[in-house]
Amino acid sequence: GKPIIVQGFSLGTGLALHVSARRDVEKVILTAPYDRLCHIMAARTALPACWLPFVQKWKAIADFDKVNAPLLMLHGGADGLIPPNRSEQFAGPNVTRIVVPDAGHNDIGSYPAYGAAIEAFLRAAATD
Numbered sequence: 001g002k003p004i005i006v007q008g009f010s011l012g013t014g015l016a017l018h019v020s021a022r023r024d025v026e027k028v029i030l031t032a033p034y035d036r037l038c039h040i041m042a043a044r045t046a047l048p049a050c051w052l053p054f055v056q057k058w059k060a061i062a063d064f065d066k067v068n069a070p071l072l073m074l075h076g077g078a079d080g081l082i083p084p085n086r087s088e089q090f091a092g093p094n095v096t097r098i099v100v101p102d103a104g105h106n107d108i109g110s111y112p113a114y115g116a117a118i119e120a121f122l123r124a125a126a127t128d
Contacts, residue, residue, distance in 0.1 A: 003026035003027070004023065004024070004025045004026055005025065005026055005027045005028070005029065005122070006019055006020045006023075006025050006027075006028050006029070007028075007029040007030075007031075008028075008029070008030050008031070008033070009030075009031045009032060010031070010032045010034075010081070010082060010105065011034075013030040013031070013032065013033035013034065014033075014034065014063075016028060016029075016030060017030070017033075017063040017064055017067060018063050020063070020067045020069060020071075021063040021064075021065075021066035021067050022066075025069045026069060026070075027069050027070050027071070027072070027121065027122070028067060028069050028070070028071040028072070029071075029072045029074070029118060029121065030071065030072070030073045030074070030087075030090075031073075031074045031075070031108060031109075031114075032074070032075055032076065032079055032081070032082045032087075032105055032108065033073060033075070033082070033086070033087045033090060034082050034086045034087070035061040035086055035087070035089050035090070061089055061090070064089075064090050067094075068094070069094065070094045070095075070096070070121075070124075071090070071092075071094055071095045071096070072096050072098070072117065072118065072121040073087055073090055073095060073096065073097040073098070074098050074099075074100065074108065074114060074117060074118075075087050075097070075098070075099050075100070075108075076099070076100050076102075076103030076104050076105060076107075076108040077099045077100060077101040077102060077103060078101075078102055078103060078104045079103070079104055079105045079108070080104065080105065081104075081105040081106075082105060084099050096117075096121065098113070098117045100113050100114055100117075
């Protein structure tokens with residue numbers, strides 16, 4: 001069949017990881033991923049969001065460990081919504097992590113380095 005490539009941006013990176021952990025996919029592209037959504041909430045509100053019972057924890061990092069496909073992770077160095085340090089835990093032999101220095105959360109796609117990284121990743125042969 002045709003190769004399946006999963007891509008997620010911001011909040012959608014959690015869903016992309018969830019699908020990629022449960023399906024046979026060729027490659028995964030994540031832009032501005034988060035490890036746990038409650039960490040983002042805690043930083044923006046000063047509430048202990050990860051400890052509050054009514055807050056959705058959305059632990060994207062839990063699905064990451066089950067993804068076998070090569071993964072490209074892109075993050076804006078100036079992302080004020082999901083800071084780049086929220087994706088540092090996503091590491092491994094199949095992971096390429098690129099921080100686009102001056103890019104923010106919503107304008108990362110306008111930086112040439114962003115498109116070039118995706119193109120290079122898609123052209124590279126899949127590894128097993």
